[in-house]
Amino acid sequence: EVQLVxxxxxxxxxxxxLRLSCAASKFSFSNYFMNWVRQAxxxxxxxxSSISSSSTYIYYADSVRGRFxxxxxxxxxxxxxxxxxxxxxxxxxxxxxxxxxxxxxxDYWGQGTLVTVSS
Amino acid sequence: xxxxxxxxDFQSVTPKERVTITCRASQSIGGGLHWYQQKPDQSPKxxxxxxxxxxxxxxxxxxxxxxxxxxxxxxxxxxxxDAATYYCHQSSGLPYTFGQGTKLEIK
Numbered sequence: 182e183v184q185l186v187x188x189x190x191x192x193x194x195x196x197x198x199l200r201l202s203c204a205a206s207k208f209s210f211s212n213y214f215m216n217w218v219r220q221a222x223x224x225x226x227x228x229x230s231s232i233s234s235s236s237t238y239i240y241y242a243d244s245v246r247g248r249f250x251x252x253x254x255x256x257x258x259x260x261x262x263x264x265x266x267x268x269x270x271x272x273x274x275x276x277x278x279x280x281x282x283x284x285x286x287x288d289y290w291g292q293g294t295l296v297t298v299s300s
Numbered sequence: 301x302x303x304x305x306x307x308x309d310f311q312s313v314t315p316k317e318r319v320t321i322t323c324r325a326s327q328s329i330g331g332g333l334h335w336y337q338q339k340p341d342q343s344p345k346x347x348x349x350x351x352x353x354x355x356x357x358x359x360x361x362x363x364x365x366x367x368x369x370x371x372x373x374x375x376x377x378x379x380x381x382d383a384a385t386y387y388c389h390q391s392s393g394l395p396y397t398f399g400q401g402t403k404l405e406i407k
Contacts, residue, residue: 218344225387225398225399225400225401226336226338226344226387226389226398226401227398228389228395228396228397228398231396240394240395240396241395242395243395276343276344278344284391285391285396286332286334286349286350286389286391287334287336287344287346287389288346288349288355289346290343290344290345291343292343293343
């Protein structure tokens with residue numbers, strides 16, 4: 182079955198940077214849209230960013246545009262989220278989620294990695 | 301931004317009941333509406349994609365319907381394992397959005 186394993190989360194001070202990674206396996210990674218979705222503690226789901234299979238199309242939520250950068254390395258079956266200028270409101274579990282071959286709609290999700298922004 | 305409003309926010313139900321959760325979009329999204337189930341301390345799982353297409357491995361008691369602005373997730377014959385929070389999500393217009401969630405409690 183599809184496997185998505187996030188890493189890179191942790192405690193970081195406001196204004197600092199963090200890079201999340203997602204290792205994908207058991208599917209043809211280079212053929213699929215990929216997404217980052219986050220969930221603040223005790224809150225609902227919030228879409229963060231999506232990237233097409235060849236990185237041609239990249240989309241961001243307004244709340245992270247200009248601070249976060251999504252990227253992928255199809256040779257390494259990996260998805261990334263570079264997070265700069267972090268704020269307290271970025272505190273959340275960040276999920277990597279596979280989209281479809283022609284749609285961003287997530288089907289399989291990773292277990293998530295917790296990012297805590299606090300001094 | 302397309303706002304998705306789910307109702308109810310919370311529902312307490314008994315096993316074997318038929319449960320209906322609705323999701324209303326602030327503007328037409330065609331069929332680009334998907335349903336997810338999230339149990340405590342777990343990642344979300346896809347139940348229904350594009351309004352009515354059941355995802356692989358999902359029990360047949362889960363079904364979806366609707367188009368345009370009004371969508372419904374139905375659980376026929378609720379089981380205790382269905383205790384969870386359910387979210388709708390639209391992938392028709394940027395920014396993509398989720399509903400606020402509906403928490404199902406099993407009595």
